[in-house]
Amino acid sequence: MSMNNEFKPKIVAFCCNWCSYAGADLAGSSRLQYPADVKIIRVPCSCRVNPMFILRAFEKGADGVIMCGCHPGDCHYSTGNYYARRRMTLLFSMLEYLGIENGRTRVEWVSAAEGVKFSTTMNEFVDKIRSLGENVRLGDLRCKD
Amino acid sequence: MQRLIDRAKELLASGEVARVLGWKKGDLGFNPEPSYFETAESLDNDFVYDGFCGANLSKYMIEASKKDGKTLVFLKPCDTYSFNQLIKEHRVDREKAYIIGVGCKGKLDIEAIKAMGVKGILEVSGADINSDCETLTVKTLYGDKEVSYNDAMLERCHVCKGKEHQICDEVMLDSRDTKDAERFAEIEKIEAMSPMEKFEFFKKELSKCIRCNACRNVCPACSCRKCVFDSNKFDEATKANVDSFEEKMFHIIRAFHVAGRCTDCGECSRVCPQGIPLHLFNRKFIKDIDTFYGEFQAGEDSETKGPLTAFTFDDVEPSIVTERG
Numbered sequence: 001m002s003m004n005n006e007f008k009p010k011i012v013a014f015c016c017n018w019c020s021y022a023g024a025d026l027a028g029s030s031r032l033q034y035p036a037d038v039k040i041i042r043v044p045c046s047c048r049v050n051p052m053f054i055l056r057a058f059e060k061g062a063d064g065v066i067m068c069g070c071h072p073g074d075c076h077y078s079t080g081n082y083y084a085r086r087r088m089t090l091l092f093s094m095l096e097y098l099g100i101e102n103g104r105t106r107v108e109w110v111s112a113a114e115g116v117k118f119s120t121t122m123n124e125f126v127d128k129i130r131s132l133g134e135n136v137r138l139g140d141l142r143c144k145d
Numbered sequence: 146m147q148r149l150i151d152r153a154k155e156l157l158a159s160g161e162v163a164r165v166l167g168w169k170k171g172d173l174g175f176n177p178e179p180s181y182f183e184t185a186e187s188l189d190n191d192f193v194y195d196g197f198c199g200a201n202l203s204k205y206m207i208e209a210s211k212k213d214g215k216t217l218v219f220l221k222p223c224d225t226y227s228f229n230q231l232i233k234e235h236r237v238d239r240e241k242a243y244i245i246g247v248g249c250k251g252k253l254d255i256e257a258i259k260a261m262g263v264k265g266i267l268e269v270s271g272a273d274i275n276s277d278c279e280t281l282t283v284k285t286l287y288g289d290k291e292v293s294y295n296d297a298m299l300e301r302c303h304v305c306k307g308k309e310h311q312i313c314d315e316v317m318l319d320s321r322d323t324k325d326a327e328r329f330a331e332i333e334k335i336e337a338m339s340p341m342e343k344f345e346f347f348k349k350e351l352s353k354c355i356r357c358n359a360c361r362n363v364c365p366a367c368s369c370r371k372c373v374f375d376s377n378k379f380d381e382a383t384k385a386n387v388d389s390f391e392e393k394m395f396h397i398i399r400a401f402h403v404a405g406r407c408t409d410c411g412e413c414s415r416v417c418p419q420g421i422p423l424h425l426f427n428r429k430f431i432k433d434i435d436t437f438y439g440e441f442q443a444g445e446d447s448e449t450k451g452p453l454t455a456f457t458f459d460d461v462e463p464s465i466v467t468e469r470g
Contacts, residue, residue, distance in 0.1 A: 051401050055394045082456035092466040093433045099344025107463040137344050
C-alpha cells in the first residue's frame with residue numbers, strides 16, 4: 001500500500017442546533033456526500049459563536065472554519081443570527097486586513113430542509129481550503145515561539 | 146494653568162468636590178502622570194497641565210465613582226467621548242463627577258521628538274497651554290534644539306476629533322483643532338497591500354509585543370471587572386500568558402472586545418513601550434463599522450446602542466469580505 005501524502009485539511013464547522021445541524025442530519029439521511037475532513041461542532045445558535053472560538057480553532061490547527069446558522073429571519077431565538085452576522089463580517093474583514101488568506105473563513109445559512117445545500121457548501125469549502133493549503137499564518141502572527 | 150488650580154481650590158474649599166483628579170509633575174519635565182489631589186497645598190505644589198498631559202482621565206473615574214463625594218475631573222475634548230461611553234456602560238456615575246472641560250491644543254509625544262533624532266532631552270519648553278503652540282524649544286545635553294509643535298504631536302492629535310467637549314459642567318481654556326491628516330489614511334494604505342505584505346507588516350509589529358498589558362490597562366473601553374486575559378488560576382492581576390493562544394491572538398481579541406465601543410482615543414498607542422501602532426486595529430474596526438453599518442462615533446452621546454449590540458434586517462453578509470476581492 002502506498003503512503004498517501006495528500007493534504008488532509010482540518011475543517012471546523014460550527015452548526016446551529018436548530019437549522020444547520022438538522023440540515024447536516026438531513027444530508028446524512030439523504031445519503032448526500034461531503035468530505036470527512038469537516039468536523040461539526042453543534043452550538044445552540046450561531047450567535048453563540050464567539051469570534052474567539054474561530055481564532056481558537058485556527059490556533060489548535062484548523063485550516064478552515066465555517067459557521068452555519070438559520071437563515072436571517074428564521075432564528076430559533078428570533079434575532080441571534082443577526083448579531084452573529086455583524087460580528088462575523090467584522091471578524092472576517094479584520095482577518096483579511098491582517099493578511100490571512102481570503103476564504104479560510106465562511107458563513108453560510110443552511111436551514112433544516114437544505115441537506116443538499118449543506119453538502120454542496122461543505123464540498124465547495126473543502127475544495128477551497130485544499131487549494132489554499134495548510135493554515136500557517138493565523139497560528140504564527142507573533143513569531144516568538 | 147493657574148486658573149485651573151484656582152478653580153480647583155475654590156471647588157475643594159466650598160466642599161462641592163472631595164478630591165481633584167488631574168495630572169501631577171513627573172520625575173522629568175515631560176512625563177506628568179494622573180493623580181488625585183485632596184488639598185490646596187498639593188494642587189499648588191504638584192498640579193500640572195501642559196502639552197504632555199496626554200493621559201485620558203476618564204478611566205480613573207470608575208474608581209472615583211466608588212468613593213464618597215464628588216470628584217473634580219479635567220477632561221480634554223477627546224476624553225469626554227470615553228467618559229460618555231463609560232456612562233453608557235454604567236461604569237461611571239455622572240452624579241459623582243464634576244467635569245471641567247479643559248482646553249487642548251494637541252498633546253505631545255516625547256517619542257516623536259526622540260524619533261527626530263533629538264537625544265539627551267532635559268527639558269521641553271513651549272508646551273505650556275497658554276503658549277502659541279507653534280515651536281518647542283528642547284533643552285538637551287548637547288544644546289538647545291527647536292522642533293515644530295505639530296510634528297511632535299501624538300498620532301491621535303493629527304486626526305483630532307474636534308475641540309467640542311461632549312459632556313462637561315464648565316469649559317476652561319481654549320482649544321484648537323489640530324487635525325491635519327485623514328483618519329483612515331493609514332488603514333487604507335495597509336488595505337491596499339497584498340496579503341503577504343499585510344501579514345509581514347503585522348507580524349513585524351506584533352512580534353515586538355512584550356505582553357506588558359499597558360494597552361489593556363490604560364484603555365477606557367477595557368473596563369471589565371474580570372478580563373479574559375487574567376489568569377483564573379492565580380491572583381486576578383496575573384497575566385495568563387502561559388497560554389500561547391492569548392500570546393498570539395491578544396491584539397486581535399482585544400481589538401474585537403472594544404469594537405463598537407472604542408472611541409479612538411489613541412491611549413493604547415501612546416502607552417505602548419514598544420511603539421506598536423495599536424490604533425491600527427481599533428481604527429480598522431471603526432472604518433468597517435462606518436462602511437457596513439453607517440457612521441458611528443462611540444461616546445458621542447451616552448444613549449445610542451453600539452453597532453455590535455444592534456442590527457438591521459438587511460445588513461451585509463459576511464461574504465462581502467471575500468467578494469470585494
